[in-house]
Amino acid sequence: MKVYGHPMSTCTRKVLTTLAEKGHTSHEFVLVDLMKGEQKSPQYLAKHPFGVVPFLEDDGFSMYESRAIIRYLDARLPGPKLTPSDYPSLGRMEQWISVEQSNFTPHCMDIVRELVFKQGGKPDLDKVNKGRDGCARALDVVDRALLSQGHLAGDLFSLADICWLPYLQYLSMTPHASLITERPHVSSWWRRISARPSWKKVTG
Numbered sequence: 001m002k003v004y005g006h007p008m009s010t011c012t013r014k015v016l017t018t019l020a021e022k023g024h025t026s027h028e029f030v031l032v033d034l035m036k037g038e039q040k041s042p043q044y045l046a047k048h049p050f051g052v053v054p055f056l057e058d059d060g061f062s063m064y065e066s067r068a069i070i071r072y073l074d075a076r077l078p079g080p081k082l083t084p085s086d087y088p089s090l091g092r093m094e095q096w097i098s099v100e101q102s103n104f105t106p107h108c109m110d111i112v113r114e115l116v117f118k119q120g121g122k123p124d125l126d127k128v129n130k131g132r133d134g135c136a137r138a139l140d141v142v143d144r145a146l147l148s149q150g151h152l153a154g155d156l157f158s159l160a161d162i163c164w165l166p167y168l169q170y171l172s173m174t175p176h177a178s179l180i181t182e183r184p185h186v187s188s189w190w191r192r193i194s195a196r197p198s199w200k201k202v203t204g
Contacts, residue, residue, distance in 0.1 A: 003019070006033070008034075009034070011052070013169075013203070018082065022079035024077050048064045067097060067101065084154065089158075090153070099142075104134075107130070107138065109170075110127045143184070168190055169203065
């Protein structure tokens, strides 16, 4: 099994965290140097037509899209199950993965791109403020949900929590980390999931 990616990539981190949670250590990590534009090289585009990371190869099978890859890995590999077996929890897991993708991550990354990744020039504060408003709305909903359950899908850690981890990590590195800390249930959840050995391994 080969994982093509970059260790600072949010989507790569989801895949690596899933592998760590499953206890799978025999995969090969192939660095795609984003700073050098290797993701847009003809060789890589032949694998991933959209020219982003990560990309998975597994015994002759290949695929891309991080949320699809982590579902595949959870089904494919032995180890703790990260997908709930009961239908209500499964539904909640899928719901929160969708919320992350549609209602949180675009706003979060507007903040992160301007305040963490932007090279030169002043940050666009209009984008930052709009991103903050969008994050606040999403995290208000998450905070209410976590009032009655320990994790997004229920009481157990799941793929939904993994999907939120990288974006919360980058948000916590900005001056707008209070979006996390000022919401008590989000804050408690974030402390617990970010302390997991799998996440520490990936980010360490």
